[in-house]
Amino acid sequence: MKMGTALIYDEEMTKYKLLWVDPVCKIEVPERLTVSHEALIKTGLADRCISVPVREATDADILLVHSEEYLEAVKKTPYMTLEDLQEFTLQYGDVYFHPNIYHCAKLAAGAALQLVDSVMTGKVRNGMALVRPPGHHSMRSAASGFCVFNNVAIAAQYAKQQYGVKRVLIVDWDVHHGQGVQYCFEDDPSVLYFSWHRYEHQKFWPQLKESDYNSVGKEKGAGFNINVPWNKVGMKNSDYLSVFCHILLPVAYEFSPDLVLVCAGFDSAIGDPEGEMCASPDIFAHLTHLLMNLAGGKLCAVLEGGYNLTSLPQSVCQTVQTLLGDPAPRPANLDGPCESALESLHCVRSAHRQYWSCLKHAAELPTSDVTTKRIKLAEEEEDKLKKVEEEKNAEEEVWPEPPKRVAPAVRTALVLPNDVACPDGCKRFSSSEDPVIVNKLRKNFLKDADDSDALTSLSSLIALVEKMERNEICNGLALVPDVSMAMMCVVQHAATALRNRVLVVCVGDAGVSSHGTEDGKTLVVQFSNREPEEQKCKYHISVCLKKGCSDVSGFAQAVLGLLLPLGYEYDPSLVLLARTPDSGLCDSVWQQLTGLLQGIAQGHTLVLMQEAETSCVGPTASSLFGDAAPSLGKLHAPLPEDVEALERLRHRLQVDWKLLQTTAPETG
Numbered sequence: 001m002k003m004g005t006a007l008i009y010d011e012e013m014t015k016y017k018l019l020w021v022d023p024v025c026k027i028e029v030p031e032r033l034t035v036s037h038e039a040l041i042k043t044g045l046a047d048r049c050i051s052v053p054v055r056e057a058t059d060a061d062i063l064l065v066h067s068e069e070y071l072e073a074v075k076k077t078p079y080m081t082l083e084d085l086q087e088f089t090l091q092y093g094d095v096y097f098h099p100n101i102y103h104c105a106k107l108a109a110g111a112a113l114q115l116v117d118s119v120m121t122g123k124v125r126n127g128m129a130l131v132r133p134p135g136h137h138s139m140r141s142a143a144s145g146f147c148v149f150n151n152v153a154i155a156a157q158y159a160k161q162q163y164g165v166k167r168v169l170i171v172d173w174d175v176h177h178g179q180g181v182q183y184c185f186e187d188d189p190s191v192l193y194f195s196w197h198r199y200e201h202q203k204f205w206p207q208l209k210e211s212d213y214n215s216v217g218k219e220k221g222a223g224f225n226i227n228v229p230w231n232k233v234g235m236k237n238s239d240y241l242s243v244f245c246h247i248l249l250p251v252a253y254e255f256s257p258d259l260v261l262v263c264a265g266f267d268s269a270i271g272d273p274e275g276e277m278c279a280s281p282d283i284f285a286h287l288t289h290l291l292m293n294l295a296g297g298k299l300c301a302v303l304e305g306g307y308n309l310t311s312l313p314q315s316v317c318q319t320v321q322t323l324l325g326d327p328a329p330r331p332a333n334l335d336g337p338c339e340s341a342l343e344s345l346h347c348v349r350s351a352h353r354q355y356w357s358c359l360k361h362a363a364e365l366p367t368s369d370v371t372t373k374r375i376k377l378a379e380e381e382e383d384k385l386k387k388v389e390e391e392k393n394a395e396e397e398v399w400p401e402p403p404k405r406v407a408p409a410v411r412t413a414l415v416l417p418n419d420v421a422c423p424d425g426c427k428r429f430s431s432s433e434d435p436v437i438v439n440k441l442r443k444n445f446l447k448d449a450d451d452s453d454a455l456t457s458l459s460s461l462i463a464l465v466e467k468m469e470r471n472e473i474c475n476g477l478a479l480v481p482d483v484s485m486a487m488m489c490v491v492q493h494a495a496t497a498l499r500n501r502v503l504v505v506c507v508g509d510a511g512v513s514s515h516g517t518e519d520g521k522t523l524v525v526q527f528s529n530r531e532p533e534e535q536k537c538k539y540h541i542s543v544c545l546k547k548g549c550s551d552v553s554g555f556a557q558a559v560l561g562l563l564l565p566l567g568y569e570y571d572p573s574l575v576l577l578a579r580t581p582d583s584g585l586c587d588s589v590w591q592q593l594t595g596l597l598q599g600i601a602q603g604h605t606l607v608l609m610q611e612a613e614t615s616c617v618g619p620t621a622s623s624l625f626g627d628a629a630p631s632l633g634k635l636h637a638p639l640p641e642d643v644e645a646l647e648r649l650r651h652r653l654q655v656d657w658k659l660l661q662t663t664a665p666e667t668g
């Protein structure tokens, strides 16, 4: 049921600009929209989207968030002289008005509403609106930070009112705090607002105390406002992915939204004069991918900031290409979150532990003196490094073009016994038996050489792996007589053939070969309910859950907070996902796992299942084919012993795996 991706853009929104000198506002230029749209055209992405027209938000729409007096005031601006416009602007901060900005602000808000309509009526699965003026800083009765109407806040209220949406998740990955969104929903438990933002201990604009991590929401909304302050510039891909895996995703899955809105600001990308961060544009492919299995895939991304006319279009293209379902590029050098980011991560998780069961066992807030000492030490240390850094790259930031993301000709290939039907859309795969492969298999694997159907399925499997390695096929599913043997066979083949690494994810108690784990060519992560004997080595990890994988929330938290960070850091070229009938996994959890793992290894996921599990072929194929996994529903609290076990395991493994860190290492 793969549906399309909407793209909303109208050049009318380029027809306003700054009419006087104002150094703060001069970066907000019409070219932001034109370079972004042109990039989508040039890369062919625009043609793959469903073009949806803008519309003007009505007074009623705008009044969902703003006051009548504010709307009436803004309505007068088209008739103002230049002096009046400058006078009118002075009452607000870091924003400018123009005779045509009211019209454009109605179109920007209306574009967000068109996107919500398209997604909620099922016309499309997801989409992106390229708009200006942005919205997330504007407040009930005030313009702010280049924003006039709060496009995403209006869209959230509209979705609740028009479609009876119960829970809306707003993810604000713009580098500024969307204080306007926070104020709008801080006492509203039906809207979970998540924002990270440059903060520098309140030194950075808008310099609000309430942008810090301890603003968690008010009254009934307590816990539903998550602020992640960046107290240093230069944050990188690892910092962003760590916050997604250890804060946003666990909470988002527990919240289980019916709709996801993204305040898609790209001033958090490298090269931006506002953010001064160092995350590469392709990180937005992963951030987008990680949100696409929430709310059954209903995701609306609305442009906010982004002021570097090179990284902005690159980031926009990375986002749209992922919304279209193309495999994400392999993440660039994930060398672990920096000290300052770990401080923030620790503070946010601790501030929210009382509200979210997935954070229940997050470490306590560091005691004040330890913290201040640690922050001081960390700051001196990092400032020294920064000085060196600054000397080095005082010149313009440069970064490589994001890698080309070619979707293979065949997305999903299935190796099935002849009597099992192949779901539509997927391609049945069987190889001409390559004698070399056959002989090797006979020699290494098949005791009784006449076991022909094992031979057939194994040789098809190897041939499939080779096509994935050549990027001719994206992912695959194989029903095999013996999962353990098939796993071993693929791992051994891959270890030699594949230049790179294989991540083996085992669900259930299949015997797992430790082949390749001693030298790191293979990373095995096994989920089961059997207490593991001593932890073998860094590359063979057993995750023991009390009720195995049958406890949805325990398993979900293990996947989000442990498997994903491990997988991203390991950065394999193939993900081998093996499941045995005793796994106890329900289809929707299985589909979430299969969906999320496709963000790794450029989507080269190979699923192995026992031949008996024909009922699981359909759901698995649909997830491999790119359909969003069904929502898991609100997650109840995981078993305390599971959360504790995960925390202990993460604490033990973080020595070797930096993306598992959630607190700054004790200094001194």
Ligand SMILES: NCCCNCCCCCS
Pocket: 024, 094, 134, 137, 145, 146, 174, 176, 205, 265, 267, 274, 304, 305, 306
């Ligand atoms: N450099 C500090 C001045 C910030 N001025 C407002 C920025 C608004 C961004 C909207 S995404």
Ligand SMILES: [Zn+2]
Pocket: 174, 175, 176, 265, 267, 274, 304, 305, 306
């Ligand atoms: Zn911004």
